[in-house]
Amino acid sequence: MLHEFIKNHLIVQGVLQLPASLFKSKQAAKSILILQKKGEEVIAPKQAILAELPKLSDAQL
Incomplete structure (x- = not known):
């Protein structure tokens, strides 16, 4: 259902994967x-x- 909505109404511009170190697991x-x-x-x-x-x-300064 969500996949169909995205396919019909939205354009995927990108995906940003957050670093695993931000999360407990x-x-x-x-x-x-x-x-x-x-x-x-x-x-x-x-x-x-x-x-x-x-x-x-x-981060580099």
């Missing part, structure tokens, strides 16, 4: 799904952005 890890509502002037990307975000402790 690996099974609790989450991702962010970036969606855009379909419209006449909206052009779907050839390929969605897929990114694995680095650990926050790996």
